[in-house]
Amino acid sequence: MLRTLFVIPNEIAGFPVFGVGLVLLLWLVACSVFLFFSGRKHGWGKSLAAELPVFLLGGIIIAFITPQVATETGLAVRGYGLMVAAGVLSGWGLLTRGFKKEGWDTELVVPLVLYLFIPAMICTRLFYVVEFWNDSFAQILAERGWLACLGSILNATSGGLVVYGAFLGGALGLVIFARRHKLSFLRISDLLAPCLMIGLAFGRLGCFCFGCCYGGLADVGPTIQFPADSPAYEHQLSTGVFHGFRLPIDGDDEPVILEVLPCSHGEGCNTDLHKKGVTKGTRITHIAIGNSRALPVSTVKKVRQLFIEQVRFIKFDSQGRPVPPPPEIKTTEISNPDGSRAWYYDQGRFPITLTVKNPDGKTATLTLPPQKFQATTLPIYPTQLYSSTLALLICLLLLWFQPHRRHAGQTLALLMLTYPIARFGLEILRSDEPPIWGTGMTISQNISILLFCVGLYLFFRKGKKLTKEEGEEGGVEEVEEVKNEASP
Secondary structure, three states: OOOOOEEEEEEEEOOOOOOOOOOHHHHHHHHHHHHHHHHHHHHHHHHHHHHHHHHHHHHHHHHHHHHHOOOOOOOOHHHHHHHHHHHHHHHHHHHHHHHHHHHHHHHHHHHHHHHHHHHHHHHHHHHHHOOHHHHHHHHHHHHHHHHHHHHHHHHHHHHOHHHHHHHHHHHHHHHHHHHHHOOOHHHHHHHHHHHHHHHHHHHHHHHHHOOOOOOEOOOOOOOOEEEOOOHHHHHHHHHHHHOOOEEOOOOOOOOOEEHHHHHHHHOOOOOHHHHHOOOOOOEEEEEEEEOOEEOOOOHHHHHHHHHHHEEEEOOEOOOOOOOOOOOOEEEEEOOOOOOOEEEEEOOOOEEEEEEOOOOOOEEEEEEOOOOOOOOOOOOOOOOOHHHHHHHHHHHHHHHHHHHHHOOOOHHHHHHHHHHHHHHHHHHHEOOOOOEOOOOOEEHHHHHHHHHHHHHHHHOOOOOOOEHHHHHOOOOHHHHHHHHHHHHH
């Protein structure tokens, strides 16, 4: 993990950087320069109508959103954000190359990237917020108010994006751009397909820097362990993995054990579970910490909260800020993904007593001993690296296929055939998304099936065959027939 690279201060030589400050000034200068050259070539009226809305939206984001994202010390430049930026620039380069081969004006690449990037970032964040509202944002809203919740929603640079949300947002932006500039949606999509994959290859490296999009417990193959300030650690802590079993991810689900870990997981093994007959389907009915009275539990959210309270010192001041523990309590301090601090008890504080009901109807009482601070997760699959590698391979495949496509949209279709297969398999190794809609599959797996079906139609449909005159890269056999028919 390499979460924070450096911090941009809020002020430089007494001048504000964010909001109405230096960044906005640089943005206005860059927009003015671009409009000057674009207006001289295409006409001032056409350039203003095409680009001004996008430039205004960018200015609004800089003026009003960046101050919300910046902290008291400034705006942290994250490894995640840097990789996303590298992906955008790499895709930009591939797109410029494609425009040149199509014979299109390369000056259209800049507005196209803006038309794609802004709605893609909005939708990819919205997908994440909707998917993890109950587990993350609802709690922030209840404990710290709507302003803190809004700031957390807007803080996309610290992680939390969904790839399929980016595809949807980018598609909406592309429809608007294609209509405005009277270009073929499918032909631009063919050029964008490999750009999306090179962007994803870098983006998943960003996920690796941040620690999100992590895999499940690994028994074979390459593995990795993330530190205590990672989302993977929070997941294993709250779902009971450190106690020897695994609970559902969705906080509103019933506290039914999905799996009892085998003793091959070492510290994740609890032999008492096997002795008491605890197995898949066992339901936690009551839970008590230390000598406190056992409380009935009906959702996973409550169990997860008590698991965290057993090992973490939690106290807030009147403004909702975490308060450090007194010196006599031995703790280890870490920095959370949102920049806040947390303190873990070095030796654990209290045992947890669980009352469970096994699938055979018998009840049992389990005592989970005080949990010592564990510096890393149990070994998990490095799914971020798998995803990055697969995205790069798909990008190379699409670049090879582009000169050989028979009709507009086939390169896009090939992307819709290959990536869903890769994503569906990766979801099997991941453990950060719950199944939805009673399908037993994650939202990404359900969308993958839908995209694969659409890709089949696009790939094998009888579209108009491309010719060199229509801007195909390379040649096809039909070119000679067109030339012969045109001859007297």
